[in-house]
Amino acid sequence: MEKFTLSVLVENKFGVLARVAGLFSARGFNINSLAVAETEDPSVSRIIMVVDANEKILEQIKKQLNKLIDVVKVIDLTEKDYIDRELVLVKVKVDTKTRDKVIQAVDSLDAKVVDMGKGSITIEEVGDTKKINATLELLGPFGISEIVRTGRIAIQADSKE
C-alpha cells in the first residue's frame, strides 16, 4: 500500500462530506488524512485527502468519487508536481532542566513556540510531511503529551511546467 494525494472539488452543500466519507467506509477504502474547506468559489469546497491504496484501488477510488453526483472534479496530485503542507501543534512536557533544550531544538527546526505553561511548551510547525515527521522525531525524546495535525493540504506546482 502506498499513499496518494487527491484533490477533490465538491459542491459546497450539507451532507457532501458524509457522502465522501460514507463511500470510503462502504467500499473498504482507507483515508489517511482529510482537509476540507471552501475554495475561491464559495459554491465549491475542496477536499484534500491522502489515501492508502495500490494502483488498482486508487483507480476505483477515483471512479467511485467521480460517480458521486456532488463531486465536481477529482485531481490525482500524485501524478503531478505539487506542493504540500501540514500544520502540527505539539505539546512537549518540560521541567526546569529540559525547558531550554526544547527551546533550542525549536529554534534549530525553524518551528515556533506558541504557548508556554508550567510543565509544557506548545510548538507549531508548518511544512511538508518529511519536515513534520523530522520535527516530531526530534521532539519525541523530551516527551510529547499531545499532537494535533491538520492533515495534508496540497496544490499543484506550476514552476516545473
Added chain:
Amino acid sequence: MKKNGAQIALESLRREGVKVIFGYPGGSVLPFFDAMYEMKEPRFILTRHEQGAAHAADGYARATGKVGVCVATSGPGATNLVTGIATAHMDSVPMVAITGQVKTFLIGNDAFQEADVTGITRPITKHNFLVKDVKELAQTIKEAFHIARTGRPGPVVIDLPVDVQMASCDFHYPKEANIRSYKPTLESHKGQIKRIAKAIEKSEKPVLYVGGGVIISGASHELTELAKKYHIPVTTTLLGMGAFPDTDELSLGMLGMHGTVYANHAIQESDLIIAVGARFDDRVTGKLDEFAPHAKIAHIDIDPSSVSKNVTVDIPCIGDAKHALHGLIRALKKKPDTEKWLKKINEWKKKAPMKYKDDNKLRPQYVLEEIYRATKGDAIITTEVGQNQMWAAQYYKYTKPRTFLSSGGLGTMGYGFPAAIGAKVGKPEKTVFDIAGDGSIQMNIQELATAVLEKVHVKIAVLNNCYLGMVRQWQELFYKKRYSYTYLSTCSCPDLVKLAESYGAVGIRVTKKKDVRKAIEKAIKIENTVIIDFTVEEEENVMPMVPAGQAINRMIGGMA
C-alpha cells in the same frame, strides 16, 4: 401562479410524464395526499405495505423503461421502502421515491416518526435530496428525474418535510436540469470501438457476454444484428435475459453459477469476451483468478467504475450500449472465422443440454416449460429469489427485452409479486406471471389486496416444495443435509388456496403433473388475480451448479 409544496410536487411529477404513483399515506405526507384527493392523473395505487410500493414502482420501471415513482411517510414509512430502493439500486432501475419528513425545525430532535432518511438511503441510492425550501422543490424534482433516468439509472430519494409541503411559492417548472457535476458519457471513444472491432476480426472464439445494460439502453436490436451478422455466440446474465432471443441458435443462455454448461465452457475457452452492460458479478465469474483464462476482455459500459473493478479489462469502452454497438457494427470490416468455434459449442450443447428428470412426478422445471407453452413466450415473468428464480431463468425462453424482471443484485425475496403488479399496471395488455416459492410469496402476500382491489390481475405460480429451497439445496450439498430452519411446512400452512380466496382472488391447487397445463390455461383466462399452488417435488435441486468460489467450468451436473 402560487402553489403549495405538495401541489408543486404533484404537478412536477405530471410534467415529468408520471402516469402512476405507488404508495402509502401517513402523518408526514398528509399535504401530498391531500393534493392527490380525487385526482384523475396520475393514477394512484395504494399498496398494503410500503415495501410493496417500492417493488411495484421498480417492476413498473423495468417493464416500461419509465421512471417508477413511490411515496411513503417519514420514519417507518420511509424505512419500509429501503429494501425496495436497495433492490432498484443494485439492478440500476430508474426510480424516484418521495418520503415525507418531520417539520424542518424538528429534524434532528428525535421527533415522532423521524428517521434520517437521506442518511439511511445514501449508500443505496444514486443520489438523494432533503428539500428544506419550497422554492427549491421544482428544481429538485427536475434533477431527481434526470439523475434517475440518465447514465446508469438508479433510484433517487426526495425527502420532503411536511412544512415544506405546506409552504407556498410561485411555480415554474424548469426546462432542464443542468447539473455541472453530472454529465454521463453517452458516446464512446471511436478509437476504443475500433480496437474492439479489430479484436473481433482477429478472434476465433469470441463470446458476447451481455447484461442488463443492453436492455436499459434499448440496444437489443443492435446486439442481435452484431451477433447474427458476425456469427458471435451470446450468453446473458440473469438481468440480461431477453436482450437476445433464447430461441436463437447463437444463444448460450445464462452463464455463471446456475448457467448452462455450454455458456460456462464457452467463456472458459474463449479468446475474446465482449462484455456489454454487464459487471462481472461474483455469481457470474466464479473464482476470479481462473475466469476466462485465455480471453482478451473488451468491456462496453456506461459506468466507468464497473470497468476493471473485478476483472482487469483489456479494451475498456465507456458509453451507452446502443451507441457503442451501433458504432461497432459500422467499424467491423470483416467477419471473424467462428465456424469451428460454433461447431464446438454445438457439440457441448448436445453433450450437456439443460435437462431435468422427465418422469411422472410434478417437477418445478416442468411448470416453467408449461407456462412458456401456454403464454407462447409472450408473458412478462417476474420472480422471487432462490430456486424459483433460477428455474424461471433456465426453463422459460425469453425473446424480448423487459419480459424477465428479477432482483438479481440484491436478491430480494418478496420482490416478484409487487413487481408483477407494477409490471401489469405498466403493460396491462400482457399476461404477467410471478414465479414464486412458498417462502418468498409470504414476504409480500399482503399485496393480494392491492391486486384484487385495483383489478391488476396477475398470476402467481407458487412452486411449493415446503422448503426454503435454495438454502436447503446448499445445506444438502455443503452442510451434510443438516436442514437447519429451512423446512417451512407451508404445504399446509397457510393454505394458499384459501388465502387467495380470503382476499377475493382465485386459488388453484395442482398436485399432479397431468393437471399442470389445464390449471395454467385456466388461470390465464380468469379475469382476476390467481394463485396456482403447485405441490412440487420437495428436494429438487437447481442444476447445473458451480459451487461458490470455484472456476465456472467446474460444475456439479456438468460435463464429465
